[in-house]
Amino acid sequence: MFIYLHGNVTSQQIQRVKDEAINAGFTQAFESKGQEIVVVNCIGAVPHERKLELQEFFMTLPGVSGTQLAKTPFRLTARGSHPENFSVALNGIKIGGKPIVVIAGPCAVESEAQILATAKAVKAAGASMLRGGAFKPRTSRFSFQGLGEDGLRLLALAREQTGLPVVTEVMSPDKIDLVCQYVDILQVGARNMKNYDLLKALGQVKKPVILKRGDSASINDLLLAAEYIVAEGNERVIICLRGVLGFDHDYTRNISDIDAIPVIKGLSHHPVIFDPSHATGNRDLIMPMALAAVAAGADGLMVEVHPKPATALSDGPQSLTPDMFVDLMRQVKRVAHAIGRLTPKNKE
Ligand code: PEP
Ligand code: MN
Numbered sequence: 001m002f003i004y005l006h007g008n009v010t011s012q013q014i015q016r017v018k019d020e021a022i023n024a025g026f027t028q029a030f031e032s033k034g035q036e037i038v039v040v041n042c043i044g045a046v047p048h049e050r051k052l053e054l055q056e057f058f059m060t061l062p063g064v065s066g067t068q069l070a071k072t073p074f075r076l077t078a079r080g081s082h083p084e085n086f087s088v089a090l091n092g093i094k095i096g097g098k099p100i101v102v103i104a105g106p107c108a109v110e111s112e113a114q115i116l117a118t119a120k121a122v123k124a125a126g127a128s129m130l131r132g133g134a135f136k137p138r139t140s141r142f143s144f145q146g147l148g149e150d151g152l153r154l155l156a157l158a159r160e161q162t163g164l165p166v167v168t169e170v171m172s173p174d175k176i177d178l179v180c181q182y183v184d185i186l187q188v189g190a191r192n193m194k195n196y197d198l199l200k201a202l203g204q205v206k207k208p209v210i211l212k213r214g215d216s217a218s219i220n221d222l223l224l225a226a227e228y229i230v231a232e233g234n235e236r237v238i239i240c241l242r243g244v245l246g247f248d249h250d251y252t253r254n255i256s257d258i259d260a261i262p263v264i265k266g267l268s269h270h271p272v273i274f275d276p277s278h279a280t281g282n283r284d285l286i287m288p289m290a291l292a293a294v295a296a297g298a299d300g301l302m303v304e305v306h307p308k309p310a311t312a313l314s315d316g317p318q319s320l321t322p323d324m325f326v327d328l329m330r331q332v333k334r335v336a337h338a339i340g341r342l343t344p345k346n347k348e
Pocket of ligand 2: 107108278314
């Protein structure tokens, strides 16, 4: 059950609501403060009939403006617990604010020359952050697995030279400390969306997490996975859609789940970004799907860019050339303006 209080309530009034919730049989009562509203999120197996009685009771307490029964299986990531949009801020960039944030870079860090050339090109075109995998989850163990810690060092060097914050994937809890020494945002890949030990460990981290949707995970599964991170204390979770399994593999790698953008924006307060590279597997489809995602309300994009896609060690066919990325940024800007969002830029 969500209990809403006016933004100007006293801390004693909030505490009274929390105490009454625990007395009534809820096991937990979390508070979340917005500018105009405070929400007390009550969790626990209280019978439905009793909840209906309690809704009336809570309305009699000072400061309470409304109540609502939870309609979704996820709670901390539900919009009911945080009616205002939530944005993740980092180095003056806000994911989930008005500007569309574009994260761009190669699938994998391959060499100093490759990552520095990409970082400079995407920055010049207006990207806000650099991506690059150092630990790569590959279907085949014979495929390039990433440069490991050397790749992380190169990402840190690219940040030093361009000022762009860097994003990389972490695949297991034992690598979190290492990855945190070098990067600004940690990514959970589609294959690991249901690695609950990894998610819980990321809940302890003081850096934002980009959580990618598993290729056959439902929206409920995705928001329940995000809940594991938030429940451990790390609220700064960004949801990333990257297509779901389809059947038309001759033409597209996955099905672009564009409709999930407004669905998740309605269900949750967390920012949502879209990855048209993994969604399509085809660089020619990146532009239309990226524009559709922005038009549908995405807060940002994650796009693969490589200085020479034909030589890429992973995901070359779905990587843009730097020139194509310049063109993409130009069009993203036009769509963003058309729907009242701001131009992508490095700082707000
Ligand atoms: C990636 O971002 O390079 C990646 C491996 O993506 P996903 O986990 O969505 O397949
Ligand atoms: Mn990739």
